Amino acid sequence: MKDNIAVIGLGKAGLPLAGVIAENGFEVTGVDIDSGRCEAINRGENPIPEEAGLSELIKRHGGKRLVATSDYGAASGCNVFIVIVPLFIDEFQNPDFGIMERAFRGVGRILAKQDLVVLETTVPPATTETRVRQWLEAESGLSLSAGEFYLAHSPERIMTGVSISRLREFPKVVGGVDIESGARALEVYEQFIPDMHQVSSARVAEFIKIIEGCYRDVNIGLANELLKIADTLEIDFYEAREYANHEYCHIHLPSTGVGGHCIPVYPWFLVKEMERLEKFSHSRLLRASREVNDEMIGYWAEKIVTRCMRVEKPLNEVKICVKGITFRSGVKELYHSRNLALAKFLMEKGLDVYVYDEMFAEEEILELGLKFIEPVDADFVFDSFQLVMI
Ligand SMILES: NC(=O)c1ccc[n+]([C@@H]2O[C@H](COP(=O)([O-])OP(=O)(O)OC[C@H]3O[C@@H](n4cnc5c(N)ncnc54)[C@H](O)[C@@H]3O)[C@@H](O)[C@H]2O)c1
Structure with missing residues (x-):
């Protein structure tokens, strides 16, 4: 039987994925609480015009193979649920799971035996195996340990603007909360993502995406700090960087700091987790980089x-x-x-x-x-x- 796939959250990350899945011949139900967005998609209109190649996909499949709805019940016939809703941090940099909890409880209410649920949102390590599992089990009455449903994490690795080509060309990982879940998720994803890799657990999959963001935040922090030092010493940072960079040296470009939903958020997932475990010294570099990057506006203001x-x-x-x-x-x-x-x-x-x-x-x-x-x-x-x- 062909998988019937629901994508929960049709934003900048979810909609390109839903479009790519539909393009691969699947019936896709897209669920999003924004009914205006759903109506536009069903008319074949792309709400994210800056995303290269997405307009063609939505025009071809919107309202046909890809049907968008605000009603979770309309996805009850699906056997695969992929969730990509945002996870924000609050004013104290702690993750606020409110949106995710509502989405997973919505899925839990329509979950049936042997269904697969995959989380793509970047989350603190162990979120899939703890919170997500609990929300799904509480709403569905099904038990993961009894093998009644499958649960995995597959971090979404797109970049707005080039998401479609990323989905087609970039390696993507998946890890299950248990072995069977990982294998089932790999089997499903390989049908529409060409370069899929299974890792040993959902926790490893979660960590992969977070550390990619941390690497970039720390590297940009380093570039920003070196720029300030070079400037003080009357050295052209860009000239120096050009010749310093080689196969083993990848100093990023300096900036006014790091913005968006992703890179400035992910280091906090680890910093806050280490603080919770009272391992304060384990994430000093991550915290310092966050601070260096955020403080860059003061540097530029002075200039x-x-x-x-x-x-x-x-x-x-x-x-x-x-x-x-x-x-x-x-x-x-x-x-x-x-x-x-x-x-x-x-x-x-x-x-x-x-x-x-x-x-x-x-x-x-x-x-x-x-x-x-x-x-x-x-x-x-x-x-x-x-x-x-x-
Ligand atoms: N955009 C990117 O470039 C990017 C890159 C890497 C990772 N991500 C990941 O994707 C996640 C989502 O980001 P995005 O850029 O797609 O966000 P977005 O704000 O563009 O879209 C989120 C969508 O989810 C919908 N939504 C909110 N609550 C819902 C609910 N309960 N049920 C159904 N739909 C709901 C919103 O209406 C919105 O359309 C991020 O948190 C991040 O982990 C995004």
Whole structure:
């Protein structure tokens, strides 16, 4: 019997996956609490136009092989449930499992014997085998240890903008809460992901995704720190970096910090877990990198103020344009954007700050409570992606 697959959460990560599964010939039920988004998908309209190749998939399968709904009951005929809803951290950097719990309890209520559930959201290690298992068992009345359903983790490894090609070309791992679950999940995923690998457990699969994010956060923190040191010593960091990097040295690029839903969040999963276990010394580097990266807006603000002083105008009349407010270039997303945080930080200091971003119309900028300017009309422009003042 052909698997009937439900994808829970049709956001930037879930919708490309649902599209790829449908493209591989499966009937897919997409469940998302955003009914407007579901209606658009069923009309064949892509709510994430910046995602390369997704519009074609949604046009071809939306409302046909891929049916989106806000009703979990409509997925009760499915035998595979893939969950990709967000996991945010609160103001104290602790994970807030509220959204995930609602999604899994929704799945638990329609779970039947021998169904497979796979979590793709990046989570702290052991989440799948503890919380997720408990939510599913409590709602379904089924028992994992009795072999009544299967449960696995397969971290989603896409990057918004190139997610479809990532799904088709990037290696992807899966690990089960038990051996049978891992094997069953591999069997299902191999039908639509070409480069699948089974690892020994769900916990290993969870850790793989987290440490990839940690590596990048620490490396960007290193680049940011080296930039500040090079600047102090009047050394061109970029010239030095070009020749320092080789097969075993991959110093990343400096920045205004690290934004988005992923990299600035994942190190906290480990830092908080080590703190909970009172192993404070185990995650010092991860915490320091987080702090170094978040503090970069102060470094750039100081440079911008120094630049303002060269303009022959009172400081608070110098028109500063921060060009680029998204968390990274080419993605219309402001979550934890350090560029936006920099613009707001300068505004709080009483400076005359405007923003420009080619992904946002003037009205959208105004709706964010910011002032819009064309770069040519500013006294100077801070290009937050290139890190240059023009
Ligand atoms: N976007 C990326 O580039 C990326 C990269 C790596 C990993 N991820 C992972 O994917 C996860 C999801 O991220 P995203 O970018 O897709 O988020 P998103 O905000 O774009 O989408 C989340 C979707 O889930 C829906 N949702 C929320 N609660 C729900 C519920 N109870 N039931 C059904 N749907 C619900 C929302 O309406 C939304 O459409 C992240 O937490 C992260 O672990 C994303």
